[in-house]
Amino acid sequence: MRITTTVNGTVQEVDDVWPGESLLYVLRERMGLPGSKNACEQGECGSCSVYLDGIVVCACLVLAAQADGHEVVTVEGLGAGGNLHPVQEAFVEAGAVQCGFCTPGLVVATHDLLARNPSPTDPEIREALAGNLCRCTGYEKVLDAVRMAAGRRESEEAGA
Numbered sequence: 001m002r003i004t005t006t007v008n009g010t011v012q013e014v015d016d017v018w019p020g021e022s023l024l025y026v027l028r029e030r031m032g033l034p035g036s037k038n039a040c041e042q043g044e045c046g047s048c049s050v051y052l053d054g055i056v057v058c059a060c061l062v063l064a065a066q067a068d069g070h071e072v073v074t075v076e077g078l079g080a081g082g083n084l085h086p087v088q089e090a091f092v093e094a095g096a097v098q099c100g101f102c103t104p105g106l107v108v109a110t111h112d113l114l115a116r117n118p119s120p121t122d123p124e125i126r127e128a129l130a131g132n133l134c135r136c137t138g139y140e141k142v143l144d145a146v147r148m149a150a151g152r153r154e155s156e157e158a159g160a
């Protein structure tokens with residue numbers, strides 16, 4: 001089957017999609033967007049998180065066919081003009097990236113959290129990121145990154 005999906009603002013048409021193919025597979029293997037990571041393929045780790053029509057989903061649990069006619073934003077689509085998004089910059093600067101396998105999903109989840117709640121408390125951050133597993137960082141640097149991104153956003157808004 002053919003699917004037509006808007007990905008990061010660009011209309012993408014993919015032919016010969018098998019009905020059982022996941023959105024994650026199509027993004028990575030057919031559209032050349034390897035940012036979303038394939039770690040568990042069972043909806044457990046969050047490393048494949050993307051936006052589907054503005055809602056964060058695990059791309060490994062969504063059939064590509066379900067994205068037909070819909071809008072997807074991946075970690076590659078968060079920054080503007082080839083620059084890192086401030087959330088991505090905060091992850092780098094806070095040292096919240098080790099092997100990096102979880103990072104795209106954590107970045108998407110943080111982006112979503114701060115859009116809904118620009119000044120989250122630590123418990124709110126922990127709850128929002130509870131579906132994103134990381135084996136390397138111990139999560140402290142991840143918390144630092146989210147706090148840093150939220151703080152910068154606040155100071156930018158205060159200065160605007």
Ligand code: FES
Nearest residue numbers: 040041043046060
């Ligand atoms: S790869 Fe999708 S949740 Fe783990």
Ligand code: FES
Nearest residue numbers: 099102134135136
């Ligand atoms: S940095 Fe390795 S799994 Fe999170």
